[in-house]
Amino acid sequence: MEYTNKMLLKGNEAVIYGALLAGCDSYFGYPITPASEIAHSAALLFPRLGRVFLQAESEIGAINMVLGAAATGRRTMTASSGLGISLKQEGVSYIAGSNLPAVIVDITRGGPGLGNIGPEQSDYNQVVKGGGHGNYRCIVLSPGSVQEMCDLTVLAFDLADKYLIPVYVMADGVIGQMMESLTLPEPAAVKHELPDWSLDPAKDRNNLVTSIFLKYDRLEEVNIALQEKYKLISEQEQRVEEYLMDDAGIVFVAYGICARLAHSAVEILRDKGVKAGLIRPITLFPFPVDALNKAKKKAELFLSVELSNGQMIDDIKLTLECSVPVKLINRMGGNIPTIDELVDRSLGAIKELKEDGK
Amino acid sequence: MIETVTHSRPEGFFDTFERRPGPIKKNMHYCPGCGHGILQKLIAEAISDLKIKDKTIFISPVGCSVFSYYYFDCFGISVPHGRAPAVATGMARSNPDSIVISYQGDGDLGAIGFNNFIQAANRGENMCVFFVNNAIYGMTGGQMAPTTLPGQKTVTSPYGRSIANEGYPLKVSEMVAALDSPVYVERAALSTTKNIMNARKAVRKALRNTIDRKGFSMVEFLSGCPINLKLGANEMNEFINTQMMSYFPLGRLKDIADDRDPIRRPVGIYKSKKVKELLYPVSVEKCVAPDFKNKSEIFEKQRKIKLGGFGGQGVLSLGKMIATMGKLRNFNVSWLPSYGPEMRGGTANCSVIIHRKKIGSPIIDKNCNLLIVLNQPSMKKFLPELKENGVLIYDSTTIEKPDCTPDKKVYAVDASNIAKKIGSLKYANSVILGALAAVMGSNFLTPADQIDFDRTFEEAIMDCFSDKETIIKLNIEAFYAGQKAVMDSRKKNPKQASRLSKADLTMSLK
Structure with a gap:
């Protein structure tokens, strides 16, 4: 029989193909729209490869199963959305504090509270800034296509193992729900080897996984080591995709579905003679400060396009340190701006900037 | 007989409790009597x-x-x-x-x-x-x-x-x-x-x-x-x-x-070759080379297709079939459904975009090239999104003739009735796709492309329903019935759906 690596998949389904090809051993999750297809695919495909799929009793149960599985040295994951991620935060803090690798997928929806199932990007703060208690961060990858839902899931497992850190793949409901054609990557060549610290009969029985350190000085040391790790990650792992940035005076910064819209808006603005460009952060932590700092040399205006009240814009402002004006173009509640709206509001912002300058 | 009891530290404990901070390494931290x-x-x-x-x-x-x-x-x-x-x-x-x-x-x-x-x-x-x-x-x-x-x-x-x-x-x-x-x-x-x-x-x-x-x-x-x-x-x-x-x-x-019997758990499969066998889809036999590039003029620009109907009418799967056809011919495709509660009983719709180049936004909110409508509410909702000279195909069994501007190419297909004759309403979406093939053939495709379009459809059906032979057969039957219906109506009324003039064609390609 002939096999093909070309598929037409939903973003949510592509995540599971990526996970299995990366050698993920177990999936623990609780259903929630618009992330449920991830669990559906996992339920279908993990057992086919003799791997573990378990529908947990709750989000809290799921993240703690991930904590347990991660401690055994296996590649493991969970997925959820908005409010479910809120519930997982305590467990994520433990995983970060215990220096364990794990992958968490967040297909964001509308909030606060029950909100709705429409696409919002309002989980930015709770995912990119740590979310739970304590001085920790997670690497956050942000796919902009179905292909990237697969590829960045593979990358998430690699980064989680490299830095012993929880890694999020965070996409909005549109990227999760849409289908696109993709090319499946090759499977990981060998079975993921158990690290020496694993709680597994094959390893030293005195292995201990913990995040409790009673002595203040000791806990401070632990925290300093974590911050050094985050600094290293910030230096090494920034990823962006740039579009027409060579001479861009008007710089869109957008991720997920907003980046797709901004891509189209940039083309229209270029047709109108506006030197627009796009920086699409692929990593939200580490935030791509290098790309922004490079862009600010020519930029007159940065536009943060977000499906939230303006959460990423804080990171843009922190990066630019007021050297270039930054404005927000946003929608909330599950609404997505049309490309026309995006173009009009960009032109409005440019006009405003010129008036401010007078 | 008297058993000798030795009071010593069990070997399941460490000899000394080095992990315990402070000077006490021999005793536990528990209170007396705990x-x-x-x-x-x-x-x-x-x-x-x-x-x-x-x-x-x-x-x-x-x-x-x-x-x-x-x-x-x-x-x-x-x-x-x-x-x-x-x-x-x-x-x-x-x-x-x-x-x-x-x-x-x-x-x-x-x-x-x-x-x-x-x-x-x-x-x-x-x-x-x-x-x-x-x-x-x-x-x-x-x-x-x-x-x-x-x-x-x-x-x-x-x-x-x-x-x-x-x-x-x-x-x-x-x-x-x-x-x-x-x-x-x-x-x-x-x-x-x-x-x-x-x-x-x-x-x-x-x-x-x-x-x-x-x-x-x-x-x-x-x-x-x-x-x-x-x-x-x-x-x-x-x-x-x-x-x-x-x-x-x-x-x-x-x-x-x-x-109770001992619990058995499966053993994970990680060998690259085996993983591929179990995970990669079976390739359908294609009549084109793997690196085939379609040269039709029509795909010079991205093609936006909107589909609307009741949930359960097969609107989303019709969209998937069209997207699959695009995939099989190595186009970039995107398919975006309306999702959530409206899927369960209400109106469902999806947007499909096919393009040679990278697709920007997958959302269609205006200027769609092709609108396929399977229920009355969707006609009202989406007709305004159809661009000038756009093509409309609808199920005339259930929908009244719409009031369109004359630039639109409108095709009424008795899809539900044709599907019922084949055996089930669920084939209506393939009937519509057959109609689309006829519309494309008469207006946009070269004869060679037309043959490939039909062939691609059959491949797409096999791709989507790879394990269900009867379903494949009946869907293909529905497809050709839909195609025939459009061709027959053209014969009956050549003026209504004549081949577009060169000028029209150029317009609709813009």
Whole structure:
């Protein structure tokens, strides 16, 4: 029989193909729209490869199963959305504090509270800034296509193992729900080897996984080591995709579905003679400060396009340190701006900037 | 015969407790008279005697036993309050050879973590739960526990636990024994020597069940907390033996381990070749080379297709078939559904975009090139999104003739009736696709492209329904019936749907 690596998949389904090809051993999750297809695919495909799929009793149960599985040295994951991620935060803090690798997928929806199932990007703060208690961060990858839902899931497992850190793949409901054609990557060549610290009969029985350190000085040391790790990650792992940035005076910064819209808006603005460009952060932590700092040399205006009240814009402002004006173009509640709206509001912002300058 | 009892440290413990901060390395941190010390010694003896030190993972919960890992010479982990059974689940599933011990107090297990606990029990996870019930919160300073006795005074029930306010104590063992999955449930006590010897047996039995992969075993231990209960050693034992036991009677509540087969878990497949075989889709036989590039002028620009109808009419799968056709001919495609509650019974729609180049936004909110409508509400909703000179195909069995501007190319297809003749309404979407093929053929495609379009459709059907032969056959039948319907109507009324003039064609390509 002939096999093909070309598929037409939903973003949510592509995540599971990526996970299995990366050698993920177990999936623990609780259903929630618009992330449920991830669990559906996992339920279908993990057992086919003799791997573990378990529908947990709750989000809290799921993240703690991930904590347990991660401690055994296996590649493991969970997925959820908005409010479910809120519930997982305590467990994520433990995983970060215990220096364990794990992958968490967040297909964001509308909030606060029950909100709705429409696409919002309002989980930015709770995912990119740590979310739970304590001085920790997670690497956050942000796919902009179905292909990237697969590829960045593979990358998430690699980064989680490299830095012993929880890694999020965070996409909005549109990227999760849409289908696109993709090319499946090759499977990981060998079975993921158990690290020496694993709680597994094959390893030293005195292995201990913990995040409790009673002595203040000791806990401070632990925290300093974590911050050094985050600094290293910030230096090494920034990823962006740039579009027409060579001479861009008007710089869109957008991720997920907003980046797709901004891509189209940039083309229209270029047709109108506006030197627009796009920086699409692929990593939200580490935030791509290098790309922004490079862009600010020519930029007159940065536009943060977000499906939230303006959460990423804080990171843009922190990066630019007021050297270039930054404005927000946003929608909330599950609404997505049309490309026309995006173009009009960009032109409005440019006009405003010129008036401010007078 | 007199058995010689040697009072020494069991080998399940470290020789000295180096993990314990401070100068004391020989003794445990537990208060005098506390049950934890007794029980942990029983467990340490057992894991040594059963020779499982190298595969035991001892989960330290939150509570007085949070520092259990100071003592046990085996794998250790500390976990969030109440979540030990969920963590244990992750471990037991990841490596079924591990012996996972979830050691929990009454607050950890009975209050904050009860759901994680009872669900793990109900799944029959292969693990041991050792549940220490001392009727009070020890570490946080003597607050009420779910197992605090009626009338018992604590710092958060200073007038005594009131049934009206706090309800009755939680009978955990009885609840677990009522479930079908758990294999062994026993309540023991850590008060008298006799009770402790029984507790010792229960510890070993539970661990042996886990070694034999029999599933979920739990032992509840009635235990003393003399400091928080402000009782002396003898009074403490008296409290356990009379007051606690009258509410929590000792005994084996369930023991069906012998009747259960060992749990078998699958072995993960990781070999690259095997993973590909099981995961990669079977390739459909294509009549074009793998690197085929369609050269039709029509795909110079991106083509936006909007489809609307009732949920369940096959609107989304029709969109998927069109997207699959694009995929099979190496175009970039996107398919975006309306998702959520409206899918269940209401109106469903999807947007499909096909393009040679990279697709920007997958959302279509105006200027669609092709609109396919299968119900009346969608006609009203989406007709305004159809661009000038755009093509409209609709199911004329169920939808009234729309009021369109004359630039639109409108095709009424009696899709539901044709599908019913084939056998089921669910083939209506393939009928529509057949109609699309005829429309494309007469207006946009070269004869060679037309043949390939039909062929691509058959490939797409095979791709979408690879394992259902009858469905493939009937969908293909529906496709050609739809195609024929459009061609026949053209013959009957050549003026209405004539081949577009060169000028029209150029217009609609813009």
